[in-house]
Amino acid sequence: MTTAERLLSRIRADGPIxxxxxxxxxxxAYYRRPRVFGAAGDFVTAPEVSQIFGELVGVxxxxxxxxxxxxxxxxxxxxxxxxxxxxxxxxxxxxMVPGFAATIDLHLVExxxxxxxxxxxxxxxxxxxxxxxxxxLPGGPLHVVGNEFLDALPAAQFVFRGGAWxxxxxxxxxxxxxxxxxxxARPPADLLDRLPAPREGEILEHAPAAEAFVAGLARRIxxxxxxxxxFDYGPAESGFGDTLQAVSRHRAAPPLAAPGEVDxxxxxxxxxxARLAQGEAxxxxxxxxxxxxxxALGLPARLTTLLRQATPRQTEELVSGAQRLIEPQAMGxxxxxxxxxxxxxxxxxxx
Numbered sequence: 157m158t159t160a161e162r163l164l165s166r167i168r169a170d171g172p173i174x175x176x177x178x179x180x181x182x183x184x185a186y187y188r189r190p191r192v193f194g195a196a197g198d199f200v201t202a203p204e205v206s207q208i209f210g211e212l213v214g215v216x217x218x219x220x221x222x223x224x225x226x227x228x229x230x231x232x233x234x235x236x237x238x239x240x241x242x243x244x245x246x247x248x249x250x251x252m253v254p255g256f257a258a259t260i261d262l263h264l265v266e267x268x269x270x271x272x273x274x275x276x277x278x279x280x281x282x283x284x285x286x287x288x289x290x291x292x293l294p295g296g297p298l299h300v301v302g303n304e305f306l307d308a309l310p311a312a313q314f315v316f317r318g319g320a321w322x323x324x325x326x327x328x329x330x331x332x333x334x335x336x337x338x339x340x341a342r343p344p345a346d347l348l349d350r351l352p353a354p355r356e357g358e359i360l361e362h363a364p365a366a367e368a369f370v371a372g373l374a375r376r377i378x379x380x381x382x383x384x385x386x387f388d389y390g391p392a393e394s395g396f397g398d399t400l401q402a403v404s405r406h407r408a409a410p411p412l413a414a415p416g417e418v419d420x421x422x423x424x425x426x427x428x429x430a431r432l433a434q435g436e437a438x439x440x441x442x443x444x445x446x447x448x449x450x451x452a453l454g455l456p457a458r459l460t461t462l463l464r465q466a467t468p469r470q471t472e473e474l475v476s477g478a479q480r481l482i483e484p485q486a487m488g489x490x491x492x493x494x495x496x497x498x499x500x501x502x503x504x505x506x507x
Contacts, residue, residue, distance in 0.1 A: 159185040159416030164328055172327035172336040175400075176310035176365070178415065183308050185416030187268045190257055199403050200488060201304055202387065202446070203242035206477030208462070209244025211300055212453040213385065217246060218253040219505050220299060220383050226255065231298050231382070235264040235290060239271065240264075240278030244339030246301070247282055265290050290369065297381035300373060300496075306388050306429075307421040309365040313398065316354040324359070326412060333412040347428065350394055353479035354387045359398040361422055370429045374438035374496050383504065384496040392443055392492075399423035426494055432495050441495040442505040447488025449506040450481055 157165075159182060167173055170325055202209040222231050234243050243264070250257045262284040266272050272286055287293060290300075313324035315337060323338035342348075343360050354360070372386055390399075402411040402418040409418045430440035459478050482488040495504055 163415055167328050171347050174325055176312050179420055180310040182415035182420050190270055199406060200483055205480050207245045208241040208455055208458050208478060209481055211249040212450055213368045214246030214249030215453055216505055218250055218256050221256055228259055229261055230259040231296050233265060233293050233300050235265040235302040236274050237264045237266055240275030242303055244278040263287060263293055284359040299382050303387045306366045306386060306424045309363060311361050311363040311422040314360045316358040330477040358396045360396055361450060367432055371432045371436055374433035374436040377496055378437040381498055386494045387446060387491055388424045389491050390426055393427050393489035394425050437499045439497045439499050439501045441503050443492030443494045444507055445489050446491035446493055447482035449493040452506045
């Protein structure tokens with residue numbers, strides 16, 4: 157039975173289902189597919205665009221290692237590692253820092269068997285432990301990296317109709333999956349309090365899975381130490397709007413049309429995540445434009461170094477990849493960097 161068939165069967169039995177349920181099942185099925193990333197897949201992420209991205213994440217981790225006094229064990233976890241490109245590039249950069257690579261205790265949070273195999277291949281023998289959930293990570297100061305991870309976590313939507321908020325659900329009209337107004341359901345008060353009065357038909361998103369993940373991680377970092385670094389897209393301030401989107405073959409697709417066969421995401425509400433982290437006694441930094449962060453971490457210098465031994469074709473690829481990562485009209489402004497640190501910490505590098 158396909159994902160669409162399973163969802164349709166549930167809708168026929170129970171009526172329209174909550175959007176987070178639809179999104180969770182669709183996303184889980186999607187990442188079990190053999191081809192997701194890269195030119196042959198549906199979309200290209202920053203680590204796939206240029207090796208410099210992952211290398212600079214490795215530099216950031218090395219700087220955290222130095223700042224923490226060069227501990228003998230440095231616990232690193234990547235959430236949603238994709239094909240392992242980012243962490244493999246980060247480890248290559250880590251190997252250039254004397255003594256650092258040997259201290260890394262690497263853990264990867266990944267549920268897809270297909271992607272786990274790809275990650276193991278990318279790591280080329282570097283020891284790692286895989287987990288289905290971040291709550292299974294070992295104790296101690298934890299250093300988390302996540303690129304386009306938060307946006308794929310299931311989100312809820314509410315629609316303002318007839319003077320009241322209603323949960324937005326997914327039903328079926330006999331031919332297609334469609335949105336349907338559910339029962340009255342008020343969004344979190346602390347989210348509404350920061351927004352203007354809604355107008356008829358206004359949509360508000362709430363990402364309980366991302367919020368629970370960040371709050372739990374912030375609580376751990378505040379008490380056990382470490383740091384977290386995320387890259388994703390979304391507004392700097394909370395607001396109304398429907399940001400649910402799908403991508404297939406590098407083009408926008410209808411978000412409900414083919415559950416399990418398209419990439420499904422929502423924008424990340426960075427300001428709300430920052431407030432939640434601060435409520436857990438952690439410090440939050442950003443969001444900072446990805447392009448600004450990469451330049452601050454040394455992208456121009458690293459590019460210059462790579463170009464010294466590059467062939468003409470490699471030169472073209474390196475330059476175009478770097479430009480795509482940092483230019484505002486490409487990925488440089490759309491994507492943001494966001495960090496968590498123990499409460500009272502000074503801003504980490506790049507922020």
